[in-house]
Each structure stands twice: as structure tokens, then as C-alpha cells.
Amino acid sequence: MAKQLLMGNEAIALGAIRAGVDVVSGYPGTPSTEVLETIAKHRPEHTYIEWSINEKAGMEVAAGAAYAGARALVTMKQVGLNVASDPLMSLAYIGVKGALVVLVADDPGPISSQTEQDTRHFAQFAHLPVFDPTSPEEAYELIGAAFRYSEQYHTPVIFRPTTQICHACASIEVVDEINGHAIEGFVKDMKWVIFPKLSYQNHLRILQQERVLAEDFAAFPYNRLGGSRSAVRGIISNGVSTAYVNEVLAMTGDSVRTLSIATPHPFPVKLALAFLEGLTDVLAVEELDPVLEEELLKLCGRYHLPVNIHGKLTDEMNLAGANHFENVRAAIDTFCGRSATDALPAAPAGLPPLPVRPPVLCAGCPHRGSFYSVKAAMQRAKLPAVFTGDIGCYTLGNAKPLDMVDTCLCMGADITMAQGLQRAESGRKHIAFIGDSTFFHTGIPGIINAVYNGTDITVMILDNSTTAMTGHQPHPGTGHTMMGGVTERVHIDKVLAGCNVKCIKHANPLRLEESIAAVTEAVAYPGVSVVIFEAPCIALFKAEPPLRVAAEKCIGCRRCINEIGCPAISLTTEGKAVIDENLCYGCDLCSQLCPVQAIGGVQK
Amino acid sequence: MKMDCLLAGVGGQGTVLASRLIAQTAMSKGFTAHTSETIGMAQRGGSVISQVRLGHAACAPAIPLGAADLIIGFEPAEALRNLAYLKADGALLVSRNPIRPVTSSLGQGYALDEILAYLAQAAPRCVFIDGEALCREAGSGKVLNVVVLGAAAAEGLLSFSKDELLTTMLAHVPAKFVELNKQAFAVGFDHRKYEAEDGGAK
Numbered sequence: 001m002a003k004q005l006l007m008g009n010e011a012i013a014l015g016a017i018r019a020g021v022d023v024v025s026g027y028p029g030t031p032s033t034e035v036l037e038t039i040a041k042h043r044p045e046h047t048y049i050e051w052s053i054n055e056k057a058g059m060e061v062a063a064g065a066a067y068a069g070a071r072a073l074v075t076m077k078q079v080g081l082n083v084a085s086d087p088l089m090s091l092a093y094i095g096v097k098g099a100l101v102v103l104v105a106d107d108p109g110p111i112s113s114q115t116e117q118d119t120r121h122f123a124q125f126a127h128l129p130v131f132d133p134t135s136p137e138e139a140y141e142l143i144g145a146a147f148r149y150s151e152q153y154h155t156p157v158i159f160r161p162t163t164q165i166c167h168a169c170a171s172i173e174v175v176d177e178i179n180g181h182a183i184e185g186f187v188k189d190m191k192w193v194i195f196p197k198l199s200y201q202n203h204l205r206i207l208q209q210e211r212v213l214a215e216d217f218a219a220f221p222y223n224r225l226g227g228s229r230s231a232v233r234g235i236i237s238n239g240v241s242t243a244y245v246n247e248v249l250a251m252t253g254d255s256v257r258t259l260s261i262a263t264p265h266p267f268p269v270k271l272a273l274a275f276l277e278g279l280t281d282v283l284a285v286e287e288l289d290p291v292l293e294e295e296l297l298k299l300c301g302r303y304h305l306p307v308n309i310h311g312k313l314t315d316e317m318n319l320a321g322a323n324h325f326e327n328v329r330a331a332i333d334t335f336c337g338r339s340a341t342d343a344l345p346a347a348p349a350g351l352p353p354l355p356v357r358p359p360v361l362c363a364g365c366p367h368r369g370s371f372y373s374v375k376a377a378m379q380r381a382k383l384p385a386v387f388t389g390d391i392g393c394y395t396l397g398n399a400k401p402l403d404m405v406d407t408c409l410c411m412g413a414d415i416t417m418a419q420g421l422q423r424a425e426s427g428r429k430h431i432a433f434i435g436d437s438t439f440f441h442t443g444i445p446g447i448i449n450a451v452y453n454g455t456d457i458t459v460m461i462l463d464n465s466t467t468a469m470t471g472h473q474p475h476p477g478t479g480h481t482m483m484g485g486v487t488e489r490v491h492i493d494k495v496l497a498g499c500n501v502k503c504i505k506h507a508n509p510l511r512l513e514e515s516i517a518a519v520t521e522a523v524a525y526p527g528v529s530v531v532i533f534e535a536p537c538i539a540l541f542k543a544e545p546p547l548r549v550a551a552e553k554c555i556g557c558r559r560c561i562n563e564i565g566c567p568a569i570s571l572t573t574e575g576k577a578v579i580d581e582n583l584c585y586g587c588d589l590c591s592q593l594c595p596v597q598a599i600g601g602v603q604k
Numbered sequence: 605m606k607m608d609c610l611l612a613g614v615g616g617q618g619t620v621l622a623s624r625l626i627a628q629t630a631m632s633k634g635f636t637a638h639t640s641e642t643i644g645m646a647q648r649g650g651s652v653i654s655q656v657r658l659g660h661a662a663c664a665p666a667i668p669l670g671a672a673d674l675i676i677g678f679e680p681a682e683a684l685r686n687l688a689y690l691k692a693d694g695a696l697l698v699s700r701n702p703i704r705p706v707t708s709s710l711g712q713g714y715a716l717d718e719i720l721a722y723l724a725q726a727a728p729r730c731v732f733i734d735g736e737a738l739c740r741e742a743g744s745g746k747v748l749n750v751v752v753l754g755a756a757a758a759e760g761l762l763s764f765s766k767d768e769l770l771t772t773m774l775a776h777v778p779a780k781f782v783e784l785n786k787q788a789f790a791v792g793f794d795h796r797k798y799e800a801e802d803g804g805a806k
Contacts, residue, residue: 030643112645164640169640325666326668347688351684352719353713357681357707358650359648360650561710567649
């Protein structure tokens with residue numbers, strides 16, 4: 001088969017299909033999303049795929065399948081593993097019959113995440129093996145090894161790519177054969193029921209298994225010992241950092257010994273000891289936490305090795321953020337006794353000022369209307385309020401001029417944090433904002449908590465009929481599944497009614513007065529009230545004809561710019577508003593704000 | 605052949621497709637290709653870059669500072685933001701039309717003339733195109749990515765012929781957009797003809 005240009009996530013997906021995956025579940029999250037989507041695109045007949053409502057549900061669906069002997073994969077981003085950590089910790093004790101690969105994508109930088117947590121630590125914590133690919137090419141092979149190890153050792157395994165692996169593309173030769181197998185089915189046995197006595201026994205068993213795996217991994221071909229045998233300096237690395245180390249060494253020609261680790265846990269002790277033999281100094285080049293660095297320090301302590309370990313703990317590597325050629329080059333230069341600055345090109349000098357360009361809500365995004373109508377309603381009522389936000393495109397409502405996100409913590413936290421704020425400071429209104437997919441993910445328990453405890457909050461549900469931020473995945477409210485079928489929609493208002501929410505309003509966020517009226521009524525209601533803002537994400541339909549500003553009517557008041565901050569609107573050199581017809585979606589929000597009716601052109 | 609090319613633009617401008625098409629063309633000629641693209645929150649109108657690395661047996665996804673043979677700027681400020689990646693003898697191809705961010709409309713401004721002037725002297729070879737006018741000529745505001753590829757082919761900035769790029773492009777765009785993209789590529793390729801009067805290209 002010819003070489004294909006594949007994104008790391010696509011390579012992992014095709015590798016999982018090749019490994020004979022039977023059941024795939026997950027919840028979307030950058031940088032992991034494309035793995036499940038690619039499997040769906042190339043789905044073999046025997047494979048079942050779903051977007052689960054959250055990572056915990058996804059983990060348990062995959063675990064059930066693996067109990068029956070299937071090869072299962074569950075995908076998520078690193079913070080998703082926090083949600084799924086309850087089943088994972090117990091699964092580590094119970095084990096699986098088929099295979100269970102838990103794909104957790106870490107996000108150094110972070111590029112699109114709340115934390116820079118390191119899933120290698122989670123693997124240590126759960127006593128589970130973890131695989132860590134150095135490139136998209138290697139990820140294609142390594143995912144197959146992850147399935148094999150899971151099946152061979154009857155244990156869940158973690159597969160942990162990072163952003164620069166997930167979202168890099170490489171030319172990869174894809175093998176079409178599928179390594180198929182028969183699913184035996186679930187066999188009843190006390191070993192599937194977690195009880196304290198069994199947990200004690202299993203705790204001992206998995207610790208013993210860790211030692212066996214550490215021995216096994218010492219000969220694992222993707223743990224690569226290389227470079228000079230006679231060198232006194234060594235570099236240990238993993239993941240994308242290995243690629244940067246190799247690129248720097250190809251340029252500098254430094255004589256060093258190298259060790260690249262694909263299985264950071266259980267750490268391949270024997271191989272690491274062979275690496276350390278005769279070295280005086282080692283530099284650990286890794287993103288996020290100093291996992292490899294600490295493993296070497298432990299070995300040096302236990303075996304009394306006279307090797308200095310350099311890295312994050314000695315402030316010789318960056319403590320946070322992603323690795324790049326430049327910081328790896330600088331660290332290796334210093335490590336090899338050269339000036340770290342000489343080799344770097346001089347930055348261009350005397351640059352004119354550059355506009356900052358943070359991400360923004362798209363032109364035509366219905367969230368803009370939702371945020372603005374809540375803001376306007378609270379201003380008109382002269383009510384002080386705190387706005388708790390959540391994870392999704394609508395986190396961008398924090399940007400000026402909307403400035404409507406006062407808190408953002410984690411999935412589902414907006415509804416529950418508003419309750420805590422209300423208990424501590426009842427003099428203000430507490431208004432939570434949550435998207436439709438996040439509502440189904442972890443929002444519903446927060447609603448029940450508020451109703452049960454009788455807390456006076458208002459929840460704004462921004463229902464744009466999709467999981468927008470991660471690339472428009474379906475969810476229970478859409479009526480579509482990843483198997484291509486149509487299923488009955490779960491209606492948000494019926495869920496709320498079932499939770500005993502008594503005040504439920506509906507509004508079209510692109511009709512300002514209607515929305516402001518709905519918000520005003522809901523906020524006035526004592527107790528839990530909800531406004532469901534319903535308008536689809538602009539990616540789901542074709543643009544309406546763009547609006548135009550009649551320059552002769554525009555008085556240059558800038559209201560359309562200063563109130564809603566639409567990226568399609570800017571000012572001409574004459575100080576008149578102008579609309580970029582390529583960006584405008586015809587949402588009509590700006591024309592409703594214009595005091596002199598200068599904006600129009602919607603042909604309906 | 606070894607070549608590192610950085611594409612800089614604003615989320616939504618189509619830099620990802622352009623970088624993939626460059627990589628696919630290289631692969632069709634038997635070269636290895638690696639790319640790396642901004643995906644995630646920044647796609648919502650933020651600064652984005654795509655990096656294409658051709659002819660390296662194995663390489664890291666990101667281009668080192670001062671190593672890019674070519675920067676294709678889909679937008680002038682974004683080209684300048686990434687200028688440090690350009691080799692001393694590298695080339696610039698920049699669409700001169702600004703996309704003014706909301707922050708700039710809210711009062712921060714946008715020093716377009718200074719930015720263009722800086723870019724013009726920043727590399728031994730800097731080609732400006734009027735992306736907006738060329739897109740209009742092609743019949744859609746959404747084809748800047750293919751217009752710039754046409755222009756890059758015409759200027760000999762990529763190591764591929766016009767036909768090689770065109771063949772890849774036609775194989776990778778959806779059938780219903782084939783005619784539009786053919787037109788966009790042709791307009792980009794003839795950009796000097798369309799811009800003859802304002803002397804934009806240096």
C-alpha cells in the first residue's frame with residue numbers, strides 16, 4: 001500500500017483498526033478527538049463506535065466490552081482522565097479479559113487545555129503500563145503493541161500521545177490487514193466483583209506485574225539506546241522531545257549516549273542501567289513533569305551511581321510548556337559546555353507593533369447574542385451579577401467587549417460553582433453558562449443539586465446543537481450517533497422538567513429583545529431558573545446573505561463594535577463601520593443594535 | 605530536496621489545506637513530508653501557523669528559528685509575527701490585505717503600512733499579492749489558500765511545477781469545488797498580470 005500523509009491521531013486510529021479493535025468509545029477533547037473520528041470514517045463492520053456522554057461513561061463502556069473479551073479503546077484528553085479516574089483506578093485492580101487501551105492525549109503548552117497534567121504520573125499512580133510515541137510514524141506501530149500488551153497481561157494500558165504527535169502529519173505506509181479475533185463473551189466469575197479482600201490480593205498482584213513488565217520493557221524495541229558507547233554524557237528523552245534531541249545532535253555532532261523511552265512506566269530499569277554505565281552526567285529532556293528524571297535519580301540512589309542528573313529539578317530545562325527546537329538546543333548547548341545563545345539566530349529588530357489576535361467567537365456565533373442579552377438584561381435591571389462559565393467555544397465570551405465569563409474551572413463546574421457563590425454572597429445574582437454538550441457531560445448533576453438544595457441561581461444553556469469547539473461532534477441532544485444512525489433526541493427541557501426545574505424559558509439568542517425578556521423573567525424567579533438559548537452553530541448551515549453598512553447613514557458611534565465585538569466589523573479610515581462580507585453570517589445582531597438603522601441588507 | 609515552509613495566517617483562512625497540499629505534492633514526487641498545524645481553540649479567528657518539512661528522513665514537527673526557506677503569509681501581521689523563522693536567504697510570499705482583529709477595532713489599531721514596509725525589506729525576496737482582489741477575480745472570498753499556492757508556483761517558490769501542484773490539488777478538494785479551485789489556482793498563478801498596474805510585486 002502506498003504511503004499516506006497521516007496526522008498522528010489518524011495514524012493511531014488506523015493502527016487500532018489494524019490491531020482489530022472491536023469497541024471504541026470516548027468524549028471529544030483537543031488534542032485527542034480525531035482518533036475516534038478517523039476510526040468511524042474507516043470503520044470495519046465488526047467495530048462499534050460511540051461518542052459517550054462523558055469520559056467516565058466511555059471508560060466503563062470500553063471496560064464492559066473488554067470484560068467480554070473484546071478489544072476496546074477509549075479516547076479522551078488529559079483532563080478527561082480526571083473524570084474517568086474512578087473506573088480506571090478500580091480497573092487497574094480488576095484487569096480485563098480482551099484488551100483495553102485507554103488513549104489519553106496530553107497537551108504541553110497548553111494549547112487548548114486547563115492544565116498541563118502529565119498522564120505518565122497517572123499511570124504510575126494507577127500502576128498501569130503507559131506507551132508514549134515519539135512520532136506519528138511510531139504511533140502507528142506502538143498502538144498495536146499497546147493492544148498486544150493489554151491482551152497478554154490482562155490489564156488496561158494507557159496510550160499517551162502529546163499535541164505535537166497528535167497533530168503532526170507524516171508519510172506513513174498503512175497495512176490493510178486486520179488482526180482479527182473471536183470475542184468469547186463474558187464468563188461469570190467472582191474476579192469481576194471488586195471486594196476489599198480481592199482488592200488486597202489484586203494490589204499485590206499488580207505490583208508484582210509491574211516488576212515483570214519493567215523486565216519485559218527493558219527489551220522493548222521502541223525503548224532505544226543509541227549514540228556513543230564511549231561518551232561520558234547522556235541524554236534521556238521521550239515523545240516529541242526525542243525528535244528535537246535528534247535534530248539538535250545531528251546539527252551539533254555532540255558525542256553523547258542517548259536513551260529514548262517509549263514505556264515510561266513501568267520504567268525499564270535494566271536498560272536504563274546499561275545507559276547510565278560509565279556516564280558522569282545525564283540531561284533529561286521531556287515535556288510536563290520530570291518523570292524520566294526522577295526515575296534516573298531513584299536508580300542513582302538505589303545503585304549508588306556517581307551520575308549527575310540534569311533537567312527540570314536542576315532548573316536546566318523549562319518547567320512548563322512545550323518543547324521546541326530552540327529550548328532543547330539551548331539546554332544541550334549548556335549541557336555540553338557551550339554558550340547557549342551563540343547558535344540561535346538573532347531576532348528581527350525594530351518590528352512595528354503587531355495586533356494581538358486572541359481566538360474569538362466567530363462572526364454570526366449565536367453565543368454572542370446569548371451573552372449580550374444577559375449582559376443587557378442585567379444592566380437594565382441594575383442587578384449586580386457574577387457569571388460562571390464553562391468549557392467550550394463559549395469560554396471565549398470572556399473576551400472584551402462581552403466580558404461575560406467571570407470563572408471557568410472544569411467541565412460542568414459553572415452550575416455548581418454558581419451555587420457555592422450564592423451561598424457565600426446572596427446579595428448578587430449568580431448566573432451560570434453551559435453549552436449543550438457540556439450539559440449532558442456533567443451539567444445535569446449540578447442542576448439536580450441546585451433543585452434539591454433550593455439554591456437561587458439562573459442557568460443559561462447555550463444550545464447550538466453540536467459539540468462545537470472540538471469540531472462538531474454529535475451528542476444526545478442532536479439525535480445522531482457515530483454509527484451513522486438516527487436516534488431519539490434527548491430534549492434538554494424535558495430533562496430539566498424531570499429534575500423539577502419549574503422556570504424554563506426558551507429564546508432565540510439572535511433576537512435580542514426576545515432574549516432580554518426571557519432572561520429578565522428567569523432571573524427574577526426565586527429558585528432554579530433556566531433559559532435555553534437555541535440557535536445552531538454557524539458551521540451547521542450556510543451563511544445568510546451578508547449585511548452591509550450604509551456609509552451615508554453610519555454616524556460612526558461604534559456601538560456595533562464596542563457592544564458585541566464581532567470580528568466581521570471594523571472601522572474604515574473615515575471612522576465608519578464596515579462589514580467583511582466574507583466573514584459576515586447575516587446573523588443580524590449588529591443591525592438590532594445600530595441606533596440609526598444603518599446596517600441592513602438581509603434579504604429574507 | 606530539503607525544504608522547510610511555514611504558512612502563517614488567521615484561523616479560518618485555510619492554511620491547513622494549503623500545507624497538506626504542499627506535503628502531498630512532495631510525496632507524489634517521492635519525498636518524505638512532515639507537517640504540523642494549529643488545531644484547537646486558536647482556530648477561532650486566532651493566529652495560526654502550519655509548518656511543512658520536506659525531504660527530512662525523520663524530523664521534529666516544528667521548524668527551528670531561522671530555518672524556513674519560505675514563509676507564506678496569508679495576512680501581513682501574521683507573516684511578520686513569524687518572521688524570526690525565516691532563513692537569512694529565505695523568501696516571503698504575503699497577501700497584503702489585513703484581517704483586523706476585534707482588539708484592533710476596539711482601539712489598539714493596526715500599523716498596516718509599517719508592517720508592509722518592514723516585510724518588504726525583511727528578505728532578499730518578498731512577493732506581495734493582493735489576495736482580496738485575486739479571490740474576487742476567482743469568484744470566492746474563501747479560496748485564498750489555493751490562490752497563494754498558484755502564486756507560489758508562478759514565482760518558483762516551491763520546488764514543484766504548476767502541473768504537479770494542480771494535480772495534487774484537484775485530487776484532494778471536494779468534487780463540487782474543483783472548478784472554483786482550478787480558477788483560484790489559475791488566478792494566483794497569473795497574479796502579476798492582475799496586479800500589473802499597482803506594481804505590488806517586488
